[in-house]
Amino acid sequence: xxxxxxxxxxxxxxxxxxxxxxxxxxxxxxxxxxxxxxxxxxxxxxxxxxxxxxxxxxxxxxxxxxxxxxxxxxxxxxxxxxxxxxxxxxxxxxxxxxxxxxxxxxxxxxxxxxxxxxxxxxxxxxxxxxxxxxxxxxxxxxxxxxxxxxxxxxxxxxxxxxxxxxxxxxxxxxxxxxxxxxxxxxxxxxxx
Amino acid sequence: xxxxxxxxxxxxxxxxxxxxxxxxxxxxxxxxxxxxxxxxxxxxxxxxxxxxxxxxxxxxxxxxxxxxxxxxxxxxxxxxxxxxxxxxxxxxxxxxxxxxxxxxxxxxxxxxxxxxxxxxxxxxxxxxxxxxxxxxxxxxxxxxxxxxxxxxxxxxxxxxxxxxxxxxxxxxxxxxxxxxxxxxxxxxxxxx
Numbered sequence: 001x002x003x004x005x006x007x008x009x010x011x012x013x014x015x016x017x018x019x020x021x022x023x024x025x026x027x028x029x030x031x032x033x034x035x036x037x038x039x040x041x042x043x044x045x046x047x048x049x050x051x052x053x054x055x056x057x058x059x060x061x062x063x064x065x066x067x068x069x070x071x072x073x074x075x076x077x078x079x080x081x082x083x084x085x086x087x088x089x090x091x092x093x094x095x096x097x098x099x100x101x102x103x104x105x106x107x108x109x110x111x112x113x114x115x116x117x118x119x120x121x122x123x124x125x126x127x128x129x130x131x132x133x134x135x136x137x138x139x140x141x142x143x144x145x146x147x148x149x150x151x152x153x154x155x156x157x158x159x160x161x162x163x164x165x166x167x168x169x170x171x172x173x174x175x176x177x178x179x180x181x182x183x184x185x186x187x188x189x190x191x192x
Numbered sequence: 193x194x195x196x197x198x199x200x201x202x203x204x205x206x207x208x209x210x211x212x213x214x215x216x217x218x219x220x221x222x223x224x225x226x227x228x229x230x231x232x233x234x235x236x237x238x239x240x241x242x243x244x245x246x247x248x249x250x251x252x253x254x255x256x257x258x259x260x261x262x263x264x265x266x267x268x269x270x271x272x273x274x275x276x277x278x279x280x281x282x283x284x285x286x287x288x289x290x291x292x293x294x295x296x297x298x299x300x301x302x303x304x305x306x307x308x309x310x311x312x313x314x315x316x317x318x319x320x321x322x323x324x325x326x327x328x329x330x331x332x333x334x335x336x337x338x339x340x341x342x343x344x345x346x347x348x349x350x351x352x353x354x355x356x357x358x359x360x361x362x363x364x365x366x367x368x369x370x371x372x373x374x375x376x377x378x379x380x381x382x383x384x
Contacts, residue, residue: 007334007358008348009201025355142199146358146374150351156200159342163217166199166338171365178363180370182199182338
C-alpha cells in the first residue's frame with residue numbers, strides 16, 4: 001500500500017469526480033511529488049515507489065475516475081483491475097490493464113506472478129482495505145501531508161478489523177510531507 | 193493539542209467506558225509513555241509535554257470518563273472543564289478543576305491567564321476540535337502509533353472545515369511512536 005494521506009486521514013478531498021479526480025482540495029496532498037520533486041528526500045522517495053513497482057492492483061472506481069484524467073496510470077506497470085463486471089483487457093499510455101472478477105486474492109496472485117522480484121502496488125482505498133483484511137499486505141508507505149482536509153475519502157475507514165500491529169521502519173520529514181514506512185507484523189487479525 | 197493517535201486516526205479504541213477509559217485496545221496507544229519511558233526520544237517528548245503545560249482545557253466527557261480511573265489528570269496543572277452545566281470547582285490529586293459554561297473561547301482565555309508563559313493543553317477530541325474550528329490552536333503534537341485499531345474515537349472527525357494548512361516542524365521516530373509536531377499556519381479557515 002502506498003498513499004499520500006492528510007493528517008486527518010484523507011487520501012482525496014470531498015466530491016471526487018472526473019472534474020476533481022482527487023476531490024476538491026485533494027491536489028494539495030500531492031504537492032510533494034511536484035513542488036518537492038527536485039529536492040531530497042521527496043525526489044528519492046518518489047523514485048523509490050516507481051522503481052520498486054512490478055505490477056499494480058486497483059479498483060474499478062480508481063480505473064474509471066482516477067485514470068481518465070491523465071489517460072494513464074501513475075504506475076507504469078501491468079495493472080489488474082478488480083471488478084465484478086466481465087471486461088476485455090485494455091491498454092493506456094504506459095500500462096496494460098487486465099480485469100479480474102474473482103476477488104482480491106486472485107488479483108494479487110496474478111499481479112505477484114508478473115511482478116517478479118519487484119513489489120505489487122495497491123492503488124485505491126477499497127482495494128487496499130480488502131487486501132489488508134485478507135492478510136495480503138506486507139508494507140504500508142504513507143506520505144503524511146501537513147493538511148487537515150476536513151472531508152473526503154478516508155484511507156482507513158470501515159476497516160472492520162481488530163488491532164493490526166505495524167512496525168515503523170522509516171520516518172523522514174521534508175517541508176512537504178513526512179515519509180513513513182511500516183511493515184505489517186501481525187497481518188492476521190487478533191481480538192482486542 | 194497533544195494526542196497519541198493510531199495510524200488510522202483513533203485516540204481511543206471502541207467502547208470507551210469507565211472500565212475501559214481508553215476504549216478496548218486503546219491502552220496500546222500509550223505504550224510509548226510506559227515501555228518507552230526510559231528511552232530517548234520517548235522520555236524527552238514525555239517530559240516536554242509535562243514541562244510545557246501551564247493549564248489544561250478539557251471536556252466534560254474526559255472529566256467524567258477519563259479521569260476517575262486514576263482519580264487524577266495526566267497534566268498536573270490548573271484545569272478548565274467545558275460543560276453546559278453549572279458546577280462548583282473541584283480538586284483532584286494534583287490539579288484544581290474549574291467548570292466553564294460559556295464556551296471554548298472563554299475556557300481558553302481563562303486557561304491562558306493562569307498558564308503564564310507556559311502552554312495551554314487541550315485534552316479530549318471534542319474540545320480540541322472546537323478550539324481548532326475557532327482558530328485558537330497554535331500547535332498540534334501527534335504521537336503517531338503504529339497500530340490500526342479499526343474503530344474507536346477519531347481525533348479528526350466531523351471537523352467540518354475547509355482545508356487547514358500545517359507546518360511540520362518535527363518528525364522523530366522511536367520504536368513505539370513517531371513524534372510529530374505541527375504549527376497551524378492558516379488558522380482561519382479558507383475555502384477549498
